[in-house]
Amino acid sequence: MRCFSPLIRLAGITKTYGHGQAAFQALKGIDLTIESGDFVAVMGPSGSGKSTTMNILGCLDTPSCGSYQFQGLQVENLTRNQRALLRRHFLGFVFQGFNLLPRTTALENVELPLIYRGEPAARRHTAARHALQQVGLEGWEHHTPAELSGGQQQRVAIARAMVTRPEVLLADEPTGNLDTRTSQEIMELISRFNREQGLTVLMVTHEPDMAHYAKRVVRFVDGRVDQDLRNAEVT
Amino acid sequence: MWWNTLLLALRAIRRNLMRSFLTVLGIVIGVAAVITMVTLGNGATRSVSEQIASMGSNLLMVMPGQRFGPGSEGAAKFKSADVEAIRNQIGGAWRVAPVVNKTAVAVYQAENWSTVVYGSNEDYFQAGNWELAAGRTFSEAEQRSGKAVCVIGETVREKLFGGQNPIGADIRIKQFSCQVIGLLKPKGQSAMGNDQDDVVVMPLRTVQRRLAGSQDIGRIMVSVRDEASIDTVQRQLTLLLRERRNISESEDDDFKVMDTRQIAETLTSTTKILTMLLGAVAAVSLLVGGIGIMNIMLVSVTERTREIGIRLAIGALEREVLLQFLIEAVVLSSLGGLTGIVLATTASLALARLMGIPYLFDPGINLLAFFFSAAIGVIFGFFPARRAAGLDPIDALRHE
Numbered sequence: 073m074r075c076f077s078p079l080i081r082l083a084g085i086t087k088t089y090g091h092g093q094a095a096f097q098a099l100k101g102i103d104l105t106i107e108s109g110d111f112v113a114v115m116g117p118s119g120s121g122k123s124t125t126m127n128i129l130g131c132l133d134t135p136s137c138g139s140y141q142f143q144g145l146q147v148e149n150l151t152r153n154q155r156a157l158l159r160r161h162f163l164g165f166v167f168q169g170f171n172l173l174p175r176t177t178a179l180e181n182v183e184l185p186l187i188y189r190g191e192p193a194a195r196r197h198t199a200a201r202h203a204l205q206q207v208g209l210e211g212w213e214h215h216t217p218a219e220l221s222g223g224q225q226q227r228v229a230i231a232r233a234m235v236t237r238p239e240v241l242l243a244d245e246p247t248g249n250l251d252t253r254t255s256q257e258i259m260e261l262i263s264r265f266n267r268e269q270g271l272t273v274l275m276v277t278h279e280p281d282m283a284h285y286a287k288r289v290v291r292f293v294d295g296r297v298d299q300d301l302r303n304a305e306v307t
Numbered sequence: 308m309w310w311n312t313l314l315l316a317l318r319a320i321r322r323n324l325m326r327s328f329l330t331v332l333g334i335v336i337g338v339a340a341v342i343t344m345v346t347l348g349n350g351a352t353r354s355v356s357e358q359i360a361s362m363g364s365n366l367l368m369v370m371p372g373q374r375f376g377p378g379s380e381g382a383a384k385f386k387s388a389d390v391e392a393i394r395n396q397i398g399g400a401w402r403v404a405p406v407v408n409k410t411a412v413a414v415y416q417a418e419n420w421s422t423v424v425y426g427s428n429e430d431y432f433q434a435g436n437w438e439l440a441a442g443r444t445f446s447e448a449e450q451r452s453g454k455a456v457c458v459i460g461e462t463v464r465e466k467l468f469g470g471q472n473p474i475g476a477d478i479r480i481k482q483f484s485c486q487v488i489g490l491l492k493p494k495g496q497s498a499m500g501n502d503q504d505d506v507v508v509m510p511l512r513t514v515q516r517r518l519a520g521s522q523d524i525g526r527i528m529v530s531v532r533d534e535a536s537i538d539t540v541q542r543q544l545t546l547l548l549r550e551r552r553n554i555s556e557s558e559d560d561d562f563k564v565m566d567t568r569q570i571a572e573t574l575t576s577t578t579k580i581l582t583m584l585l586g587a588v589a590a591v592s593l594l595v596g597g598i599g600i601m602n603i604m605l606v607s608v609t610e611r612t613r614e615i616g617i618r619l620a621i622g623a624l625e626r627e628v629l630l631q632f633l634i635e636a637v638v639l640s641s642l643g644g645l646t647g648i649v650l651a652t653t654a655s656l657a658l659a660r661l662m663g664i665p666y667l668f669d670p671g672i673n674l675l676a677f678f679f680s681a682a683i684g685v686i687f688g689f690f691p692a693r694r695a696a697g698l699d700p701i702d703a704l705r706h707e
Contacts, residue, residue, distance in 0.1 A: 132620060132701040153624050160622025171617050171704065174610070175322045185621040187311050232621065 080106040085138035100295040113283035116292030131155040164233030168248035179213040203231040223254035243275040316634035331643040334680040337596030338647025344589035346655040348582025350664035359571040369527040384523035399540040402430035402530035420466040426514025434530035442489035453512030458489035460504035597683035612695040616703030632692035640684025644677040
């Protein structure tokens with residue numbers, strides 16, 4: 073059991089917003105297990121709780137009830153700071169709205185998580201340049217987000233998430249703001265990291281085309297897991 | 308952690324140059340205004356007290372009549388016997404100088420100048436804080452015989468002699484000729500605004516005989532050895548003169564003993580009030596600067612809340628984010644404060660020279676203005692950030 077402890081295990085996770093009469097239950101008991109190296113697409117209609125689940129997995133939000141184990145660690149018992157350290161060392165985020173620091177160059181954006189990790193300047197620069205190179209942005213290091221296209225901004229965001237070599241990449245509709253071709257490029261990039269570096273990817277999307285890149289598709293309906301399928305096409 | 312956070316703070320400042328510049332500017336203007344106003348005010352106060360000191364220190368003026376100007380003519384003048392009585396009977400009186408003054412035109416060769424001629428004795432120079440630039444004052448014999456000798460002030464020398472040496476020259480005053488034996492060091496303007504150097508001083512007897520034509524003494528200057536005994540001497544003088552002038556208990560004094568300290572205090576307190584007023588106006592500008600900073604900081608809260616969300620999401624600890632914002636605020640407000648101090652020093656030096664008052668560095672107001680501005684910067688830069696950093700990362704990220 074100990075040896076086969078999964079990377080992530082959610083059990084009976086609920087999330088309620090508001091109090092009393094106005095209370096709204098976004099999650100009604102989620103059970104989900106994710107193995108290391110998997111590529112999971114989370115799908116479902118709006119309001120089905122897929123983003124909420126993603127935020128709880130990313131320690132950006134706290135569940136109302138239930139158990140969340142990360143590498144056997146009981147996350148709901150952690151303090152704010154401990155959850156921040158978990159994010160710092162094990163998780164990488166890609167958001168629909170990119171969430172880069174404005175008026176800050178691509179290089180400095182990518183360096184940011186390394187600064188919080190306390191990496192020395194030389195190592196930080198090398199790693200950040202390397203990460204930008206990996207997402208195909210060599211030569212764009214000194215451009216600010218305003219000078220980059222949407223696809224390029226999302227690449228910077230991916231470089232920022234990957235520069236720390238995280239265990240899990242959490243992507244919340246990473247292609248939501250991009251056109252079809254750019255979306256495909258971004259998905260190629262993410263699945264390449266999954267294939268080549270064994271990165272575990274959790275991705276929320278409502279585009280079936282994008283879900284095709286995943287190995288497993290979990291479908292949410294009304295705050296519960298409705299369907300959990302292996303993608304036949306991708307091995 | 309410190310070093311990295313400092314790096315992050317400096318990057319954030321550079322990233323928002325306009326916002327940083329406006330924040331600094333607000334502080335600079337406030338700090339510079341307060342410091343300049345107070346420094347100039349202090350300089351003005353000092354200059355007034357210096358002028359007062361030049362009138363003579365620990366000095367009592369005894370004048371006939373109860374007030375200046377019209378109405379005082381009726382009161383009896385003093386006589387030489389009064390001066391002798393003061394000198395002999397009041398132990399605290401150090402210098403006693405009887406003074407008679409008359410306006411007269413002084414003539415030297417082709418030049419003439421209308422001035423005031425003072426008749427007095429040797430004590431006049433000490434009581435009035437006069438120093439000699441050249442020559443000598445009157446001898447005992449000259450005073451006794453009422454010889455036609457005089458000591459002149461700088462203004463008179465300039466008007467009559469120009470570049471020539473006045474010592475030993477004869478000037479003509481009214482119908483008699485008078486030898487210049489001394490030149491006084493210039494004192495400049497008095498606190499009342501008149502030229503103290505526009506004087507010709509002669510022995511008392513000379514003026515009484517040749518100009519006034521009477522034995523009357525206009526006023527008596529009494530200089531007191533130490534400041535503590537001024538009040539005692541003032542009281543003794545009043546009693547002595549009441550007795551000598553036969554004033555009964557029910558009657559008021561028909562003379563006045565004036566303490567120059569009182570004049571000094573009145574003038575100094577006036578300039579102090581002005582300084583405070585200027586300071587208050589400047590404090591308002593510091594406050595307005597502070598409100599400007601507050602505005603800039605609060606307007607940027609939306610953007611910065613998202614920034615805080617991003618930082619928290621990629622693994623920053625709450626205290627690291629807070630420390631960054633604190634450093635940002637401290638760096639900007641200190642920069643503004645220091646620039647303000649430099650600007651204030653430059654402006655005060657230039658203005659003090661222009662206004663002819665001394666420049667006095669006041670560390671208190673510099674520190675006060677600096678820390679006040681720093682406090683504003685820190686309060687308005689730090690506290691909105693503290694609220695944002697306390698949010699769940701996802702709420703900070705979603706902040707619109």
